[in-house]
Amino acid sequence: MKNAKKLLRYLPLYFMLMPGCIYLVINHYIPMGGIVLAFKKYNFKKGIFGSDNVGFHNFKFLFQTKDAITITRNTLLYNLVFIVVGTVIAVFVAILLDELTGKFLKKLYQTAILFPYIISIVIISYLAYAFLNTETGFLNMALLKPLGKAPVSWYSTPKYWPVILTVVYIWKSFGYHCILYYSALVGVDREYYEAASIDGAGRWKRIWYITLPNLKSTVIILTLLAVSKIFYSDFGLFYQVPLNQGALIDVTNTIDTYVYRGLMQLNNVGMSAAAGLYQSLVGFVLVLSANVIVKRYDPDSALF
């Protein structure tokens, strides 16, 4: 009786929930049926469920060569560096923003650092090209030449690319993360700071004992989300920015670009599905384990 009443009372709320649920089901749950494609030789006439089963055959190409190690290594290491360096820089700049007092300047900086995030990666790849072109690029012409050093052929020298890609990625994305951290800081009660400065805490002490602890849960949640995507790479960054150069493949090939290159020619739906499933499964395991670790050290910040 009591429960029925409760249900009736909350019914409008459940209805409000409906569109969201329907959206989730249509966009996220129904397509999961496509997972079966990873185990099929997809035939356009027979359809998804009618195609022949081939077991794990589609997964073979991923592990055919030592490429599997290279691409897994690249994907993981790049993302790891991106997470660590990206977080440090974003938190640092967020604190700087928070310490600013001029309102106009604050807005100006916010907009300026967010701007690269909304530029298309294709345009960024050409900005990078303007820096790295062997004949006319900024680095070769304006920096190396006056210093009397020989020009570097950037697009055929793999060893520089881990650094170049990290710089480009951070430049593009730190603004966005920075705004997230900054918005967490805006919510911190100013009275803490007042109380602290009355007690004689300097700027450093206030940052260390008030600002950083308040950022902790945001950092953990964003890092967890990033870890769950650690097996996905920013396709544009790894494909467009190095201009798809063969010579750089050892350091720029990630799972996404590998699959794209291999499947561009073959148009094979089964293999794409297999690679997608492999990525998702590993991502799933990673986010679960990361959550377990967080739960052990700080139960309040865990996702679930």
Place this chain on the structure above:
Amino acid sequence: MKGKKWKKNFLMILSVVLVAVSLSTGCGDGAKQADGQDNTDITKEKELEGEEDRKEEEEPYTVKILAFGDADTDAANAVAEAISKKTMELFQVKVELVKGYTVEQLNLMLTSGEKLDLFPAMPWEVSLTNLVSNEQIVPINELLPEYAPTTWNAISERDWRCVTINGNIYGVPMNKEKASSSGIIFRKDLVEELGIDYESLKTLDQIEEALTLVKEKTDYYPLVSNAGTLKDFLPYDDLGDGFGVLENVFEDSTTVVDWYETDSYKELCQRMYDWNQKGLIMPDAASNTDSDMTVIGAGKGFSTFGRFKPGVLNQGGAEAGTELVLTELYPVYTKTTSVATPWCIAANSEQPQKAMQVLDLLYNDPEMANLFGNGIEGIHYVYTDDTRKMIDYPEGKDAAGIGYTVVSWSCPNQQITPVRVGDPLDLWDQLGQFNDEAYPSKALGFVWDNSKVLNEITACQNVKSKYANGLELGALDPDEALPKFIEELKAAGIDTIIEEKQAQLDAWLSKQ
């Protein structure tokens, strides 16, 4: 307690709904497909029974064609309407024309199940074998004699063989150049200025001298790349995909070898590395995104390798906007992929027989072919004189301004269309002679079925994209990179591919 139970029930209902939804969508597709097939059978029967009576009752079927060349929607619609007039008269069919073919668009249409009837399958963009193994196109051997008798008889048995897979014909080969010679193309003005006797250049050593002269005397890049690649010019038969080739068609060997392990390839890489060290190749050649003709036309480049056909200088010159000359290094030869550039009927086509009829019309009716390839008279082109054998752009307009880009080689049959100003009037005769004179590869007509080694091919493709352009454009030192390349190909399973290919080739040869 109750709340929990309710939650449980809700979850169950949700999962039931989910399963029901996914099942019904699955069934929906099946039902639709079955319907479609039934329809075709019924209409086929209908037509066999009494075509005349039924014609008026039927809703006219629309044949959707995807074609090369950009066009304004209005222009494409106008052309489609003009073609439809004739097709409505003849077979109660309308035509819809989508121009601006890109391989991404084609793949999207084929995979998404979007309506599509006719499209050209270029071997350098999509592999006919893959289209067949994915069942994205339909076999047409049964349709041909009935719905396209003229085309069926017009094309030689040899050419049909090049588009035959597992005993079925899968497309109508375009009537364009079916062979190529190869060599190097130069800017005419520079050749004259520097007094290079280009016709006497017959070896790469002689060409190197000419390129060195250009390097010393001018600011031009002596050799340019084509969008980051070196155009093929060595006379090997790629046997479909380039993994496992016949090294030199003029040597008549039928042994399938790893192209990247051959001496020909090694010499090429060494030569290009040497040229790159000497500054004869444009800098950052592998990351150049412009076509060779664009770089040459922009006044930056002097030469590019390439494959040739009659009229190539006119075509390339128009693209580059400067006069060109060429010198041949290898005579005309032909291989399966030179011939196998077919027009195919998509599996999504609801009435393949109608598509076949339209294709037959485009292949045989000069008026329709001209309409399809060149657009509408007076708007998109004008005849130069009353013989109506040569056309030009309307006065005051050029290729860019007419709104209907002409890509006449992608017509089913360009040889029944008028030639364009600048080409000789007998261009099609020359082309025919060119095709006839071509030296045939021993494997001409052999079509490779890669379905058993798809994993290996995907893996090899990845290795190739890592090394091939860098080596062929001299950016990588072949002493270091080539052995690595070969080794990684082996790890990726190229030997399995070659073994399979050799077995198929031997079986095919024994039947000839």
